[in-house]
Amino acid sequence: MRRLALVLALLALSAAQRSCGPEGLQKFYAKIREFAESDDNPFKDEVDEQDQAISRLESRIGIIFAEADKAVNQAEKYAQVLDNLEAQVEGIEGTGCEVGEFNCGDGFTCIDKVLVCDKHNDCKDGYDESEGVCFNPFETDSVWIGTFITDSCTTRQPQNMKLTITDAHPQDYLHSDVSVTAAIYLEASNFGEHVEANFRLHGDYYFGTRQMVFQPPEDDRLGIIIQYDGHHSRDATGWVVRESSLEKCAEIIFHRQ
Secondary structure (H helix, E strand, O other): OOHHHHHHHHHHHHHHHHHHHHHHHHHHHHHHHHHHHHOOOOOOOHHHHHHHHHHHHHHHHHHHHHHHHHHHHHHHHHHHHHHHHHHHHHHHHHHOOOOOOOEEEOOEEEHHHOOOOOOOOOOOHHHHOOOOOOOOOOOOEEEEEEEEEEEEOOOOOOOOEEEEEEEEOOOOOOOEEEEEEEEEEEEEEOOOOOEEEEEEEEEEOOOOOEEEEEEEOOOOOEOOOOOOOOOOOOOOEEEEOOOOOOOOEEEEEEEOO
């Protein structure tokens, strides 16, 4: 009986489309909606039950997505904690390789830093050419704010510095490092005197050591080395170093804006 009613409704709809025209068809649709919502509709109870079932299903799906979002956020937090721990361990124990060498990620294979990101796989699994390794955090137009932690060598004794990367491009002849140009702004207030200074820096970012090395911009021959740990793309530790001995005489914590 219900199937017959449905067939008759479909036939009526087809006839209305052929003969009623736009205005008549709108009136016909209005009648159908009125009938569907009335108590005379034999399917009304089933439709109401289906609407309730759909509402319950939507509610359950919403709960599932909310739980999934929580799980993803927790996983990201755990991943960040693990990255922090790994970075701290590497900072304490080192990479297990000599100065100027790169660890292939297996704990014992070391290659020269100039072989890293040179478009040839030198580690067995190609780790030295992977996307995570061949990533330059000091890209063009990036801005880094540095806070001085210690300083036993600069004459201005600044509290903060602003480092703006104005250009970063691969070397034409050596793919293992990136040529970087930057502008640095220093600000210091000591003994009631406010000092500001601007410099232009030139240097290189080395994929194999994850170090940004800036040449000394002044006659005091103090350069800047910034160490990226490979885990925190927006944070790095830097030092002011004496060119002659590479002695670290000031420490700076950098954060990317």
